[in-house]
Amino acid sequence: MSLLDLTIRNVKRNFRLYTIYLFSMITGVIIQFTFSSLMYNEDIMDALQNRGNFQTGVAIASVVVFIFIIFFILYANSFFMRQRKKEFGMYLLYGLSERQITVMVFYETLFISAISLVTGVLLGGLLSKLFGMLLMNLMQYDQVISLSFPVQAMLSTAGLFFLLALIISVQSYIMVNRVQLTELFHAKQRSEKPVRVSAVIAIFSLLLLGMAFALISSGKGSTFWQDYATWSMIAVTIGIIGGTYLFFRQFAGWLLQALSRHKSYHEGNTVLWTSSLRFQIRGNTLNLTFISLFSAAIMMLMCFMTINYKVQFDAVGRNLPNHIAFQSLEQATNAKIDDLIKSSKHEITFHLTHEGLVVSPVTDMHMAVDNPEYYTSDILLVSQRTYNELIAKRGHKQSVKLQGNEAVTLSQGSDFPKRYAPGEQSSFTVRTDTETTFKLTEKKDYAYLGWASDPEDSMIKKPAVFVISDAAYQDMSGHADTKSFEIYGIGDARNAEELSKQVHAIVTQTPGAYYSSFADVYSKQIEGSSLMLFSSGFLALIAIFALASVIYFKQLREATDERQQYSILRKIGVDNRQMKNVIRKQLLFVFFPPLVLGVLHSWFIINYYILDSVQGFPGLTGMVWGIMGVYFLIYLLFYVSSTNIYYKIVNEND
Structure with a gap:
């Protein structure tokens, strides 16, 4: 049997394991292709007033999106490699070399990339019309967007994902070479030890978080930020990151330990859902810290970009309140400009x-x-x-x-x-x-x-x-x-760019003469802020999928490891309803604290450092809470789906 045959059989045999990987790759292709195709869509280019700036912005954002996709896919691949260590151990035992295993993984990656590329380009092409209309709506342009599959976008997407396949193969080769044969056989038999907790350090974690929130809420006009801005920034960074890490490492463990000492610990199902959590704290600390900080970053990104977009419409008028204003020149020149404006379509x-x-x-x-x-x-x-x-x-x-x-x-x-x-x-x-x-x-x-x-x-x-x-x-x-x-x-000052260019050409014949026009800035600001919001939405979409993958992979691994324990619970009489209840409580303890900390981190920063700067713009606070509410609903969906996946895995036959 050739390596190619073995690869095809392997993908078929592990299809469920590859489903989330395939879904992730398809999602990446859709986003990359859809985003890239905007740069080559002629309808969009015809509507824009600042095409060069738009193409530069899309090119930069495309690179950022692809870098994010790389980290997203590499995380997924590292999970699959860990899950398949025992399988690779068997291949090594049967005489396959590490190079051959890497070639097999490369074939698998190319196979999945090809499926993802074809499917993603087709779906991305169909969605490009929808996203193009959304972009035009953000820019408030009344432009019809046609369905298109730009060749340049397809070639660039294919090239980038072939590069990604090479990077994945290198990562796989490194992971295979760094693990011994004995470790491969016992990769899933390792068990975590409960972390040693200290009440002092647990309280210290709360003090760190409290210090960060206190400094943030003091406002940028306070002495801390006016006179000691650098030290305040360092203190807030340490407080948020260090406090979050210690919160999950020590405070969560201390809380579980306190529950275990309570007299009602052995009543109900408390002992069932807390016992496994105590053993998972060591391995989950970094994951939970990452989820909290990542959630905060996603919410801050979307809130900041949405606020920036909303503010720009009013801010342009505040920065340039006059539709056309210029320093008075010679009487004949002033009359010429006046006639030019009167003869235009602008009343x-x-x-x-x-x-x-x-x-x-x-x-x-x-x-x-x-x-x-x-x-x-x-x-x-x-x-x-x-x-x-x-x-x-x-x-x-x-x-x-x-x-x-x-x-x-x-x-x-x-x-x-x-x-x-x-x-x-x-x-x-x-x-x-x-x-x-x-x-x-x-x-x-x-x-x-x-x-x-x-x-x-x-x-x-x-x-x-x-x-x-x-x-x-x-x-x-x-x-x-x-x-x-x-x-x-x-009248219609938003679309007075051509008139402004003509007036500006006359005024600037007098060196140093003042000239100001609302139209000169409006299209640049609106197109720029719309593109930033649009790009941020794509980044947030990738980020949410990445976060979902982190949560999914973590639950898949833990559920697989704990299948035997739940099998024992079934044998001693724990019914399905009780088992679901245990799983819900166990995962709620994992999901709820990162969500709360993520919302707190983002709200304090947004409220005291963004909303305070735009107090004259109504409705922004409600919009921020709306974005956080949408994120909460998405996170709730993660929780519900994770409990269902967890339950299905632990109920599979061994």
């Missing part, structure tokens, strides 16, 4: 010509704005009347009322906007031909002019703007240079 909703005073700061700009490096070096002073006129046109409730030397600084994007109480107002001095000191009554997260923009380079810098009282503006008018701006509101 003019309003047109204002506003004036401001250009002054130099004397006081450190950090007092007025966050990240002064993003702002121009000079400050533009606008009067209360001028500012409120524009705000009324926008329909925003951001008007101000000032008197005397009061001023409001516009620090759009500030993490710490603040309204100063009387007596707490900071002094800020500016220079014209003389120095003037203002009392800052508020640092407002709002923009009057917004970022200067470019159709190609997006956002560049933003003017530093103070709003001052009409009386103060009048007093300073003769002591500072003035600068005027033309501000337009137009």
Whole structure:
């Protein structure tokens, strides 16, 4: 019998063992091919405004997805190799060399990869239309996506999975060479010893987790993060990772030990489901720690990307609040631009010509704005009347009322906007031909002019703007240079890219002239955030399948090892209902703590470091809980399916 014949018989004989492996490979091919095909879909390319950025983003994301698939499949392969050690021992005993076993495994991998590739490409092609429509919906583009099987995507997917087959073969060869023949025969006969637990270390694990949660909940404005950011980050990392590890290594073992000492321990079925858990703690600590941290990472990834996507629609308008705004030029040039806008398909909703005073700061700009490096070096002073006129046109409730030397600084994007109480107002001095000191009554997260923009380079810098009282503006008018701006509101500003390019070309003929357009950034931001959310969804999908595989393989191995113990329980009279109850409780102890810790880790970080930064955007907290709720339902499905698989395995005939 040739190695190829032996390989085919082996796959047939172990088909159930290969089912999850085959399913994992098919899933990987579907995701890789579907994702790659987006880059070559002509309908999608026609709809995009920034094709180069999209193709670069998809290429990078494809590499990340494939790397994730590699680790996912390698984990599955390492499980199969451990499960088949006794089988390989028989092959070695019958005279097969390690090289021949590796060749046989390579044939098996090629066989499964071929099936996965054909099936995955067919299903991926069918799903590419659905995912393409989903991507267009995220980008809010009304584009019909046709069904396609791009040759480039098929060739790249086939090449990547052939490379994966080679990597798997190398891993298999290493694993076969590192194990002795005697170990192969006794690979499944090893038993774990209960880990030694300490009440002190168990409590210490809770203290580590508590320390991490306390530091996170203190907020980024606290002394810990302002003055000791590096040490705080190290402490949180140690607290989360070390605390989680010790929680499962010591606290879980200590809790099970405490249950075993309780007077009701031998009542009911407590002794049945806790006894095996005590022996599994040593081997499960890393798995449970990984599941907790991995769950937290999945939830944080999806929450962050979804929040980023939701915020972008409103954030573009906050960063560039004017549909078109530019520094006033010569009268003839201004008239030319005005005629150009009027002749376009975009209706003019309003047109204002506003004036401001250009002054130099004397006081450190950090007092007025966050990240002064993003702002121009000079400050533009606008009067209360001028500012409120524009705000009324926008329909925003951001008007101000000032008197005397009061001023409001516009620090759009500030993490710490603040309204100063009387007596707490900071002094800020500016220079014209003389120095003037203002009392800052508020640092407002709002923009009057917004970022200067470019159709190609997006956002560049933003003017530093103070709003001052009409009386103060009048007093300073003769002591500072003035600068005027033309501000337009137009219809369908989202699709004004072509108009913006034409206006920008005219304005930039004057070096250093300010220009800002909503359309320059909108398509880039929306397409970019949509692609990031879309890519994250694919990564999360792969991650969930990887997590499911970790859980499935762990339960499959433990159920197989404990089949004899459950056989004894059946012989002493434990019925099926009681056995299912024991399995449910045993697996609940394995599933529930990682889920709780994963949710806690992700919620604390998301709540105190993401949601706190976007408090002005409604509905985000509910969305975060919705994502966590969906993850909980998926995790619940894992639990139910694992209990069923566990029960079926332990009830198989020996």
